[in-house]
Every structure is written in structure tokens, then in C-alpha cells.
Amino acid sequence: MRNTAAVLLSLALGLSACSPSPVPDGASQAKADSRSVTMILPDGSRQQVTGFVKDGYVMIEDDIIVAEAGQLTQQGTYVVDTRYRWAGRTVPYTFASNVPQAIRDRVVQAASTIGATTNTIVTPRTSTKQRDYVQITYNTGTSCASGLGMTGGRQTITLADRCSTGSIIHEFGHTLGLFHEQTRPDRDQYVEIVWANIPADWQSQYEIRSGSAGYGAYDFDSIMHYPAYFDGKLAIRPLDASVDLNRMGQRNGYSPTDVNTLNAMYPR
Numbered sequence: 001m002r003n004t005a006a007v008l009l010s011l012a013l014g015l016s017a018c019s020p021s022p023v024p025d026g027a028s029q030a031k032a033d034s035r036s037v038t039m040i041l042p043d044g045s046r047q048q049v050t051g052f053v054k055d056g057y058v059m060i061e062d063d064i065i066v067a068e069a070g071q072l073t074q075q076g077t078y079v080v081d082t083r084y085r086w087a088g089r090t091v092p093y094t095f096a097s098n099v100p101q102a103i104r105d106r107v108v109q110a111a112s113t114i115g116a117t118t119n120t121i122v123t124p125r126t127s128t129k130q131r132d133y134v135q136i137t138y139n140t141g142t143s144c145a146s147g148l149g150m151t152g153g154r155q156t157i158t159l160a161d162r163c164s165t166g167s168i169i170h171e172f173g174h175t176l177g178l179f180h181e182q183t184r185p186d187r188d189q190y191v192e193i194v195w196a197n198i199p200a201d202w203q204s205q206y207e208i209r210s211g212s213a214g215y216g217a218y219d220f221d222s223i224m225h226y227p228a229y230f231d232g233k234l235a236i237r238p239l240d241a242s243v244d245l246n247r248m249g250q251r252n253g254y255s256p257t258d259v260n261t262l263n264a265m266y267p268r
Helices: 101-117 165-176 200-206 256-265
Strands: 034-040 046-054 057-060 064-068 075-079 090-095 121-124 133-138 154-159 191-193 236-238
Touching (some): 090 101, 101 121, 101 154, 101 165, 165 256
Parallel strands (some): 090 121, 090 133
Antiparallel strands (some): 034 046, 046 057
């Protein structure tokens, strides 16, 4: 279910447009309020991750929403079940009333690109019978963030002025069920995480997600991949020295492997 992003899906298949950023989307902000979050994976295993509060949400991996900040106690549980796919390959969305027109235009453009390149459909919600949907909200901070997969009922993508069309495509990738590429279990065969260059309170965001699977070959070009650098220091080093570091962290659109992953998750 996870493509080049580590999919939390035990499927036989195996199963943030911004230009590459020097840090993961919004990651340069200090996180004074951290939370211990337990992820329960499809195989029943658990993995503890350090979450953090930002722009009113508890997040992991800088842009995956766990819950609203006031709704999670100090020991929260993040349940990820990759069987929860969007019905009819369709993600209905609405806008909160305070979302600026410029961001609305980017969402429409992102939705058009997703529909033109994958089997999935991102479209305005037209009926209350569409019980499962995304509400696009606006924050005055720096967050471009989303929940992971179809969680049921109304869920959130929160966007700031800095969120480009490509970053919004990235966030819809999370909404559709994709994790970040560099968390897939085979990543150590392709990259080295330079832990010394990553702040201690950010290191858990680079951990492999136990119980996940990768789809296809490791994809440096995935829109779900973190940038190579964190605050100007190399954080992800390809084992193959010929790999261009600028390939990591692109926010232009889904890579061919991203497209294949989503199409495997959401066949016509």
C-alpha cells in the first residue's frame, strides 16, 4: 500500500510543489511540546514515536497529523490500518471558511494533477452522504500536514501560505495512505541516515516504520521522500555515490513509482 513511501500495509504486492527544502516541511521549528505516540500497526506490533505539537495539531514526521492537540493525552495511540482505503477511489474535500483563495486555487490544481496522473479522484464534497471526507483548513504558521489514510468521518489537511501545489500533492499522498519513502524497511540498503546531523528531537522522525512495506524499488524521486539535508547538513546519504542529492525531496508531482503504488492501492 505504500509505495516508495513506506506503506503500512501487509499486502502481498509489497504493496510537503515546493522546490526541495533544506529541511523536511516545516521541520526547522523547535518543538517545545513533544508527545509520546504509540503506533499500532496492521500486524499488531507497536512502535513508539516522538510526536510534537505544532499549529494546533499533534504530528509525527513533520506533516502527518495524529490528532488535534487538545484531544490527545500525554500517551496517545495512533492507529494505522491500511485496509481503510477511500471508497470509489475518491477523496471528497471541503474548505474551512477562512482558507484564502490562493490556497484554494492550489488545492484545485493539485486535485487536477492527481486525477490526471493516478486512478484516484480528489473532488469537492457534494453531499452529506459522503460521510468520509477531508476538510482543508488554514493555519497562520508553517504547517502543510495531513492524516494518514482514510480515518473515517471528517479528517484534516491543514495548509499555510508556504504550502505550494506540490506540497499539497504530497499531503494528499498521506491522505491516500502513503508514508514517507525513507521510512520503508529496506531503506538501509539504499541510504545512510546521518544521525549526527539530525537534532535529537527529530531523530525518531527518520526511523524505519516497523510493520511497513515498500512498493517497487527504493525511489529517490518520490514526492514522499524527505530532502537530503536538514538545516543545511546532510541527513540522508545515498549509498550509491552517483545518486544526485537533489532528487530527494522534490515537490513537483508524483514519480512513476508513486503513481504505480497508488494505482496498485486503488485499482480501477
